[in-house]
Amino acid sequence: MANTSSNIVFDDIFTINAIDKEGKKFDRVSRLYGHSKNYDMDLTLDYNFELFPLRNGESFALALASSLDREGAPSAATDGDEETDKDHHKWRPDGKGKHGLEEDYEYVMYGKVYKFDSGTAEIVTAYASFGGLLMSLTGSFRHMTSIVLGDPIYLLVRK
């Protein structure tokens, strides 16, 4: 579980149990299906297999972060004023500037949590989209308390 001082809102190790179950539909994108033993979470994730090839049965570590800063930002800033919020997600086209969490991972995507399923059960599913590449994360709501609807999010993966 993520500690309060970190920007990482979710962290676990998933094992891939299938890739492209419904047939291969796209040239550079595959959908993987994974399960984590740690928190007992289910994951589906669209990823670019040219940049980050994965095979069935492999395991990988996945983290979701609200910012790439190593140090946790003051919690008030998350729903504070716009200025600080924008500061969090600034990027430099030349790739220079401060580096953070991404240095520890091999594959990093930026996107947005946009939906929680509408059921009332114990198990909830969160949906995030990374420029159209979808991620769904299913599991007990207790493990997903730090994920906030409508917030930008970073997906960080390493083998």
Added chain:
Amino acid sequence: MKEAVSHKSPKVIKKLQFSLLNAQDTVKISEFEVTHRDLYTPTDRLPVQNGVLDRRLGTTDKNAFCETCGQSYVNCVGHYAYIKLVVPVFHIGYFKHTIAILQAICKTCARVLLDEPERRNYIRRFRRPNLENIQRQALSKAVNSMARKVVYCPYCSATNGTVKKAGALKIIHDKFRAKKTAEEMEKWKKTFAPAVEAQKELSMYLNKAVHEELNPLKVLDLFRRISDEDCELLGLQPGWGRPEEFIWQYLSVPPVCIRPSVAQDGASNEDDLTVKLTEIVFTNALIKQGLSRGAPTPQFMEQWEFLQLSVAMYVNSELPGVPSQPGQKPIRGFVQRLKGKQGRFRGNLSGKRVDFSGRTVISPDPNLRIDEVAVPERVAKVLTYPERVTPHNIEMLRKAVRNGPDVHPGANYVSRGETKKFLKFANRSSIADGLAVGDVVERHVIDGDIVLFNRQPSLHKLSIMCHRAKVRPWRTFRLNECVCGPYNADFDGDEMNLHVPQTEEARTEALELMSVKHNLVTPRNGDPVIAAIQDFITASYLLSRKDTFLDRRQFTQICCYLGDANMQIDIPPPTIWKPTRLWTGKQIFNVLMRPNKQSKIFVNVESKCNKWEEAKPENYPKRMTLANDLSPNDGWLVVVNSEIMCGVMDKATVGSGKKKSIFGIILRDYGPHEAAAAMNRLAKLCARYLANYGFSLGINDVIPGPELKARKESLVEKAYDDCQDLIALAKKGKLENKPGCNQEQTLEALISSVLSKVREAVGQICMKELSRHNAPLIMATCGSKGSVINVSQMVACVGQQIIAGHRVPNGFQDRSLPHFPKKSKEPPSKGFVRNSFYSGLVATEFLFHAISGREGLVDTAVKTAETGYMQRRLMKALEDLTTQYDLSVRNSTGGVVQFRYGDDGLDPACLEGDAQPIDLDRAWTHISASTGRVGRSLLPFEIIEIADKELATPRFTTECTQTYLDGVRDFIHDRIASKIAENRKSHDAETAIVENKTKVTENQLRTFLHVCWVKYVKARIEPGSTVGAVGAQSIGEPGTQMTLKTFHFAGVASMNVTLGVPRIKEIINAAKAISTPIISCKLVTRNSEASARIVKGRLEKTLLGDVASLLEEAWAPEYAYIGIIVDTEAIRKLQLELTLDDIKWAIVSAKKLKIKQESITIVPRKNRLRIYVDGVDKYYRLRELKRGLPDIVVKGVPSISRAIINIKDQDDAKGKKGDKELLVEGYGLQKCMITEGVIGEATTSNHVIEVAQVLGIEAARRTIVNEIQYTMKSHDMIIDPRHVMLLGDGEVLGITRFGVAKMKDSVLMLASFEKTTDHLFDASAYGKNDSISGVSESIIMGNPAAMCGTSMPALIRPAPVLKKPRKLLFEGAL
């Protein structure tokens, strides 16, 4: 240069009064009497004095002057002359009226044949104030039908018979027609006795029927004697025309300018009218001569008849009963000039020629804005706009004047006051220097000018829209491809028209009402019509696919495509940060929707894409509730705050026809300007992107792979085998018949379904097997062009060819072509094409394909004519319906059609949901996403409290209907508040997850309620809206897109319903006999087939022949009879409730056979009936009975041909799935409703007239609405119910020339519709008037359309008191 017609005329024509031109007026307006038959003098070829071309009538010669007013042919309006006819002749236009009057009056004393009490009664009714024309006509018809029955005149007791037409222009009076006058006739004939004695030959004439001919002289004498009071009884208005004026005595000779002579190399060519006039003058002179000299009577009669005919032809050359000489071209009489499409009414009065317009070929230009049109420079130099000089534009106009007519931003004329200067030859620089404020400069069209752009056929109001001009080089009009939709334009050589409004008022009106931006949606149902098409859709699809990744260079390059370097673009953060920074194609569209941070456009939408594959639950973890978003082909669009979360851009999301498309959403939430701007960006982006990317179709795209080929072959082979089996089964008669079908029809239905399945299956294989980069496949998936069927036809298999709804029929004896064995029913011989367009069709297949193709072509040709006429009729019937300030819908005479437009007073074009002003679900997601989640989360009870309080405020209660408020309240209650409550309960109020799932802040809720109010208020219909015209267009325009002949199965294969244009036609014609009348009956016991059969037996017509096993003749010396053996077994099997007694009574009640009850005996034990025959002609009587008996209806309703038990295949309003209902083919709704076993209240018919007769007009209105909606829906066309309701309101009248005549009162309107001259003659005969209140009349008179649109608001003030002009002393004299 012609002067524009001033619209500030000091006088306004309030009404038109029609009357007859009497002899005195004819002479009064004339200059002289025409007496000379010659046209020109033989010596100097000048018009003859007192001839029909006399110079005093005006002139058509350029070098001559009118001798009356002394002006040239341009300015002289023309003058009249007259011909005095020696003997009167009938007027062909009033011939019918003449006969009608003669029928109603006594042929001796000329009084109306009504006795005093009746007469008084009718006079009183005729004199009722404010009597409408329609009622007056009904009254005079009643008088006529009463009077013509009277034999003895109540005043002079003379005998009157029938008056009728004999030959083209002859009226006869059959005096002794009534039987009771036989004696009188004898008496009258006796009076000839002395004459017969003297001349024996006379007796043979005497025995013939005796008719009195009523020649014009006699009629004239009778008509003169009719008193004024009697005229009123005849429906005439003596003040405006007396009956004697129906007869020609003086003939008016019209001015020469309406019948110009055309000089052709020495000889001159005369107009038909001139020729006819000389003929009349000549005949007239002959008769005059004959009379003075005492010519023999037969000669006189012959000449009189000829004169009669000439005068008739002069008016109407298409006389019924007068044979036209073949080889001679028919002349153009007055009637022909007015009539028809090219005639005066439709050609010149309802439609006029205009200045300041242009027409040329169109071509596309995606770089133009959607509201622009590129005008070629050479067009721009001809079309001008008269701009008044002000201090603000004087410099610009000076420059324009200096440039003159030949350099583009120039000017053609400058006018100051009355003087106007043409700049081509003037000293332009001095004029420019002298230009002063107040002058008017007719300058060239420049960028930004307002123009109207139009393409025929103008079927709906979107066919003419207002664009801004953009002056460009070359020769074509260019427009953005997005605007092709409403015009239905393509660029295969289409031409379009351009008009330049000439006043500021006209420009403003055009810009506000007709601008492209204000017409992004169709008023038919509120769907967007202006949206991306074809290549734009393809490009959007390619760009937005999941696997499009772009690096920074590519991404920024594409972002630059969006505009013309004139806007700030903020590049979003990349999607993939590591290993390399990459953006996805979807992010391009995020930028397109919201280019920078300053932009306030937040699009929120969730909808299905063009092809949506549902994610299969078995592929995902069990405990997860699957969202649509996870569609494997990315076929579900979710946009949150202008960021695409998932889904592709295709037909459904950027194309037309979907309210939940990106542009539809922007339009509703942020207005037309933002939607148009987004569309401009998309057009530029797609055109530029696709030009670089490249998208083409080659032979490679249509070559099937080996796998595909093999699978297709096996599929086709299998289908062939299946068909073979079916055919074999059918041969043995072992197929189980489908309800209502025989063996052959069943076979056809089965084979057809097998073969259509093949094509479908092959299509599916194509979609799977073809490469993802296959161009046709891409186009089919994203919906830009073509369908799966088109792809599979090219690649795999063309499929079954259908002709007239069936497989290819036999063109030879028992076979379609001689290539096949006789009676063959195999797929190939009946038009199944197994080859693809790539593999090539074999000869027979090619022919079948050609037959089918030809049918399609014929269909389109017929369709255009049919729908065009339908559209015209709809328009004429509904054109004057407008909403008033009280939101009621009224016609031009003020008659209320609806008290509130569409029952709720909402404008169909502004509706966002499904016929609702707001889509609550989407509005809520939009508001909750875009207003931000900052703030305290409300508790459920707080939400309800706030909502109730807000909804009770006066702005809601006064502006919105209660149903709407209830809808909003329920939504907040059920979908927002109770959900939070549930969530809190199940998650023990764990804030984080509850807030993630359902968080509502006060700000969100209040904004939502505000939006609900705003959208409702915006959607209300505006007073003055021409709802009739829009409704007519909304129904007529989709008609043109329907395929003509389509049938549809009403549940059962054997029961077809007519659909498409023919069905719409039936409905709006209010046809008495429709092609497929179907009554559907709900049954009391819905689940039992046996009881359904019993009811079926009660309804269906059963003939004696069906239940009799034998009809035998029995001959004996004493008696003869016909024995009927009734097949009780059959009756039992059919479950008929039929006894021998019933049969007996059925036979007795059959009127035709005249069988008496006594002559039938029943032998109950043997199930026999005997009908004894007596009388002289026993044999023939017996044979007659034997022929007639089998056709006697013994059970059921005679007008019902058959009834079929239908098992519902899905739930609907009328019952559950699996319920049985009866579908009855035929008429007799009333009979069906009262039949035992049928629920009468739930019985419906598709026959409007019958429903109106049985259940009344409310039910008929419902039926009209339902039937039109059903027909349109089965063609995938959605029309707002409000339009159809408008059509259904009022009496059930066909929209034909008969129905329209009953609806409308205006002469001009009716004359411009159909039967032009009939209505005009009627109008003048009955002295009708026209108050010029409708749309057609206003157009004809050149007024702005009354009581609708922008002519409705008016400043009302008391009229100034003007003294009545003193009547001139001698005005009446001359």
